[in-house]
Amino acid sequence: MGQDKYDGLNRPYLMGEVKPPANEKMQMLLKVAEEFSGVECQIGG
Incomplete structure (x- = not known):
């Protein structure tokens, strides 16, 4: 749910367990x- 976008921006994805x-x-x-x-x-x- 949007993790690729965060990865592309080099930002932590805080909802990984959701x-x-x-x-x-x-x-x-x-x-x-x-x-x-x-x-x-x-x-x-």
């Missing part, structure tokens, strides 16, 4: 974001 949310959680958040904003959203690049 795990990304489960896919189910991300899908739930995607649905909430779409319903709230009325904009189609996408997970990932």
